[in-house]
Amino acid sequence: MSDEIQTTLPPTVYVTGGKTFADVNEDVSRPLENFPKGRWWACFSIAILALMIWAFSVTCIVLVGQGVLGIEQPNGWGTDITNFVFWVGIGHAGTLISAILFLFRQKWRTAINRSAEAMTIFAVITALTFPLLHTGRPWYACFWLLPYPNQRHLWVNFRSPLLWDVFAVGTYFTISLVFWFTGLIPDLASIRDRAKHPVRRFAYTILSMGWRGSNKNWNHYEMAYLLLAGLSTPLVLSVHSVVSFDFAVSLIPGWHTTIFPPYFVAGAIFSGFAMVLTLLVIMREVFGFKNYITLDHLEKMNKIILLTGSLVGYSYGCEFFAAWYSGNPYEYAHFFLNRVTGPMWWAWVIMTSCNCLFPQIFWFRKARRSIPVMFVISLFVNIGMWFERYVIVVSSLYRDFLPVSWKYYIPTWYDWGWTFGSMGIFFALFLLFVRALPTLAMSELKGVMPQAKAAPGSISVGEAPTNW
DSSP: OOSOOOOOOOOOOSSOSSOOHHHHHHHHHHHHHSOOOHHHHHHHHHHHHHHHHHHHHHHHHHHHOGGGSSOBTTBOOHHHHHHHHHHHHHHHHHHHHHHHHHHTTOGGGGGTHHHHHHHHHHHHHHHHHHHHHHTSOGGGHHHHTSOOOOTTOOOOOTTOHHHHHHHHHHHHHHHHHHHHHHHHHHHHHHHHHHOOSHHHHHHHHHHHTTOOOOHHHHHHHHHHHHHHHHHHHHHHHHHHHHHHHHHHTSOSTTTOOTTHHHHHHHHHHHHHHHHHHHHHHHHHHHTTOTTTSOHHHHHHHHHHHHHHHHHHHHHHHHHHHHHHHHOOHHHHIIIIIIISSSTTHHHHHHHHIIIIIGGGGGGSHHHHTOHHHHHHHHHHHHHHHHHHHHHHHHHHHSSOSOGGGOOOOOOOHHHHHHHHHHHHHHHHHHHHHHHHSOSSOHHHHHHTSTHHHHSTTOOOTTSOOOOO
16 A cells, blocks of 8 residues: 555643642642632531531440441341442542553553542541451450460451451551552642742642652652552552452352452442542542543543443442352242342342442443533442442341341441441541542652653653652
8 A cells, every 4th residue: 555644642641730740739729728618618518517427326236235236147248348348449449440550551540649639548547447347346456356476375366358458458458548649749739839828838848758859860860659559559459359269269159159259359449439429520520630530531540440340330240140040048048048048039130230230331421521420320239239248248147048047237326327427437538538648649640741751850650659
């Protein structure tokens, strides 16, 4: 062929509105330096109200006992472990999203990485409240649960997957916290240099750890950030696999299956992206970040939600196929009689509709770029993923091998109180975060702007900057 016509695609714009480097500093720092507006106070008031509901429910549980909850034989986990797995799943996705996108040099991560990393920290904190309270008398936890040498020769059972959770989630939380804080250091130094009040300047000086923006600082920063991203990525995959072992290593029908580790990982990414999308849509409107969190960023997230939602639906189908093909009457009865046509059919319908059917609207580009549509779908996904954990935990326990011990599980108002209240913990912490720390990575935003290519010593995502 001769006279071939070559066309070039227009360069992707990650920051719109003709912003300059100074505009980035000004826009990202504005929520930290100005008194919060009424919309922030409205959101924070709702979060505090939910937190008060959680505190009231937890106080009653501590003073009266676990009997105020709906848990009883044969269902001894109820909403306790349902909420734990739900929040751990959301928490595991945050660092995974940021780390994997960083390792694959995806420049569009600049709009979501900081919120995703912060979401991890606050979700894990929220998740840890449930198993601690589920043990009963949590003030004895350090005395009875920690495996320290003692004269009583009382050690925890290291063969229990519940203990594996302790080490896995604890390690993950530590790495995620360091990863999140490491990414904050350059931006904290920028806030420090802008601070006028001596108390604010002192606080940000301590947090920025002597950052001066030198070539040596940037080289060490990039090396540490890359190592932490490489370490946290396989850690996240292994941690949520360990959480799935809480169920998969047992012999209870509906749990004893090898598909649980990849199934839980896909579900964690699915719910994590949905929660990040919920947060970003709110931040985009409240703080005026439309030039930094663009529709192109949100559309890419919606594509990943569509993909992971399809993987979750495929996993649901595999469970039913395995139950039918195995010939195990207990597995068959659990999936086809307990879940689909049993008394808890409604929970299975909510789970399947929210996780498999509703996200399919993202096949249409117009829906992927519609703020109201994506916000509603993200809420439905969050609801559906909670009911997925509810179906896994409750529907597998309320009917065991002995029909004489079957009993329908009914959550009490205290169950719903600390379930709804846990949202208060998460959103209150996140709202305080957006008030005190930069919610967008200013240094990385500058690296993906067109001016960065012409600026001497400029950086881009994944490259070691010099003389910034």
